[in-house]
Amino acid sequence: MKSFPNLGIGLGLRTPHYAHILGTTPRVGWFEALSENYMDSGGRPRFVLEQVAERYPVVLHGVSMSIGGTDPLDFDYLRKLKALGKHVNARWISDHLCWTGVMGRNTHDLLPLPYNAEVLRHCVDRIRVVSDFLETSLVIENPSSYVEFAESTMTEWDFLVQMAEEADCGLLLDVNNVYVSSFNHAFDPTKYIDAIPAERIVQIHLAGHTNYGTHIIDTHTGHIIDEVWQLYGRLIDRIGSVSTMVEWDADIPEFDVVLAEALKAERRAGFSLPVEPLEGQAEACPTLYA
Amino acid sequence: MRDAQVWMLEAITGPEEPRPEDVAQRILPSRTLTPVERVEIYRGMYPMRMSEALGTDYAAIVHFLGHHAFEHLVEDYTQLFPSRSYTFNRFGDHFPEFLAKHTKVQRAYVELARLELAITHVFDEEEVPLLTELGGLDLDSTLPTIPALRVLSFSYDVDALFDAFHAKTTAKPKRVKTYMVVFRKDYAVRRRKITQREHTFLRALSEGKTLGDAIALVSPTQEELFAWFRDWNAAGFFAG
Numbered sequence: 282m283k284s285f286p287n288l289g290i291g292l293g294l295r296t297p298h299y300a301h302i303l304g305t306t307p308r309v310g311w312f313e314a315l316s317e318n319y320m321d322s323g324g325r326p327r328f329v330l331e332q333v334a335e336r337y338p339v340v341l342h343g344v345s346m347s348i349g350g351t352d353p354l355d356f357d358y359l360r361k362l363k364a365l366g367k368h369v370n371a372r373w374i375s376d377h378l379c380w381t382g383v384m385g386r387n388t389h390d391l392l393p394l395p396y397n398a399e400v401l402r403h404c405v406d407r408i409r410v411v412s413d414f415l416e417t418s419l420v421i422e423n424p425s426s427y428v429e430f431a432e433s434t435m436t437e438w439d440f441l442v443q444m445a446e447e448a449d450c451g452l453l454l455d456v457n458n459v460y461v462s463s464f465n466h467a468f469d470p471t472k473y474i475d476a477i478p479a480e481r482i483v484q485i486h487l488a489g490h491t492n493y494g495t496h497i498i499d500t501h502t503g504h505i506i507d508e509v510w511q512l513y514g515r516l517i518d519r520i521g522s523v524s525t526m527v528e529w530d531a532d533i534p535e536f537d538v539v540l541a542e543a544l545k546a547e548r549r550a551g552f553s554l555p556v557e558p559l560e561g562q563a564e565a566c567p568t569l570y571a
Numbered sequence: 572m573r574d575a576q577v578w579m580l581e582a583i584t585g586p587e588e589p590r591p592e593d594v595a596q597r598i599l600p601s602r603t604l605t606p607v608e609r610v611e612i613y614r615g616m617y618p619m620r621m622s623e624a625l626g627t628d629y630a631a632i633v634h635f636l637g638h639h640a641f642e643h644l645v646e647d648y649t650q651l652f653p654s655r656s657y658t659f660n661r662f663g664d665h666f667p668e669f670l671a672k673h674t675k676v677q678r679a680y681v682e683l684a685r686l687e688l689a690i691t692h693v694f695d696e697e698e699v700p701l702l703t704e705l706g707g708l709d710l711d712s713t714l715p716t717i718p719a720l721r722v723l724s725f726s727y728d729v730d731a732l733f734d735a736f737h738a739k740t741t742a743k744p745k746r747v748k749t750y751m752v753v754f755r756k757d758y759a760v761r762r763r764k765i766t767q768r769e770h771t772f773l774r775a776l777s778e779g780k781t782l783g784d785a786i787a788l789v790s791p792t793q794e795e796l797f798a799w800f801r802d803w804n805a806a807g808f809f810a811g
Binding site for chain 2 (some may be wrong): 320321322323325327329345350351355358381382383384385386387388389390392397399400403427428429431432465466467474494495496498510513
């Protein structure tokens with residue numbers, strides 16, 4: 282697998298924060314941009330991303346690749362994704378272990394997969410095709426899910442580990458997703474966290490969620506709960522610091538509130554962020570398409 | 572694997588709830604939820620996601636019709652025009668057509684939806700260099716407008732409706748022929764009312780007609796022509 286840089290603590294690039302980020306150049310290690318929000322836009326979002334990419338390292342995170350889907354891979358989408366990656370010097374490109382639709386229809390949801398040998402082979406083959414096309418190792422995120430399939434024959438973490446090894450891809454380990462799924466499916470999240478090989482983890486996601494009592498929905502809203510921080514700490518203690526990013530996508534608060542959440546991760550992981558401007562920061566680490 | 576995905580797509584997005592016995596064959600129960608309740612989580616989130624996406628593009632329609640009515644429209648729209656793209660950006664492209672052909676929504680609001688669709692298109696269009704020098708043009712010249720520009724005409728004053736939406740007030744639709752240009756400048760989408768003659772002339776240019784052909788359509792005076800080009804070029808209507 283290609284090696285990826287440790288960028289420290291990052292935040293999601295979100296519309297309500299555009300003016301603040303461009304106006305104040307806050308002390309953040311890097312930004313994660315949602316690929317689909319910028320691939321087809323020639324307007325302000327694209328302009329802002331270009332400005333941010335001049336000042337910070339940027340990674341691209343997608344929701345529409347449908348790596349587990351059974352429709353053919355969308356090479357128009359992949360071409361645009363690759364072009365955007367080159368344009369903003371993306372450090373890596375990630376998407377989810379999921380499918381988003383079938384028969385040409387897109388639910389715009391990250392739908393779960395059964396975990397068995399057939400699905401494993403399917404995902405491995407498609408990840409290899411995409412990685413070859415993008416000329417980099419694709420990074421795949423573990424999903425949060427609300428159903429379990431009768432036809433699953435292995436745990437999600439066993440599936441993820443085998444998939445990463447066979448496809449030679451990186452993993453974006455979303456610790457909140459592990460917690461959400463562990464609640465919904467009644468498994469021990471520490472088993473999941475402990476099972477993922479350190480050398481495969483390129484990035485970590487942290488986020489808040491909404492607990493409805495009977496189940497948890499991964500809403501990316503609110504503060505990260507203590508149990509998720511504990512899982513993050515357990516992971517960092519085992520594998521060392523890894524690029525970590527806080528997601529906050531609903532009821533998005535002021536930038537400084539999200540940043541304060543990220544700084545908790547900074548303290549926990551022992552990162553040291555740049556104190557003053559980020560002159561040259563964007564160029565200081567290797568890119569995908571140098 | 573494909574069969575399972577086709578089944579789940581229908582279970583989540585179809586108009587009818589999936590049969591419990593079918594769900595139980597494929598989905599396991601949790602400690603707290605039955606298989607049907609677990610699928611219902613996805614089934615419930617689907618219309619909310621579609622409504623949120625469409626409501627962002629058609630915020631003025633939501634304002635005038637109300638959230639409840641809008642959600643019903645989205646449910647019907649999604650069945651007829653489900654998203655077929657990796658991006659939500661173009662999900663609402665058929666919404667004005669849907670309102671006109673498949674609903675009893677007032678014509679004024681159909682036109683307001685057309686205006687909002689134009690705004691979303693203009694928001695996303697490619698940025699191109701602007702024309703800086705108007706000299707050297709002759710009657711055979713074409714003067715391409717920027718991609719982020721739409722020349723529009725309406726039977727109702729949708730501009731006033733959009734202003735009312737922005738002001739969070741109500742307004743009664745007025746049936747009056749309205750001509751507008753929607754364009755992007757400095758990465759902000761702007762609206763401007765124009766006259767019928769300006770509309771005819773500018774639309775001709777935006778369709779690639781020559782300056783001579785556009786002039787022949789409206790026979791502007793020299794002063795009129797000079798004023799139009801001064802204003803439009805300052806507003807960045809023309810591509811370089």
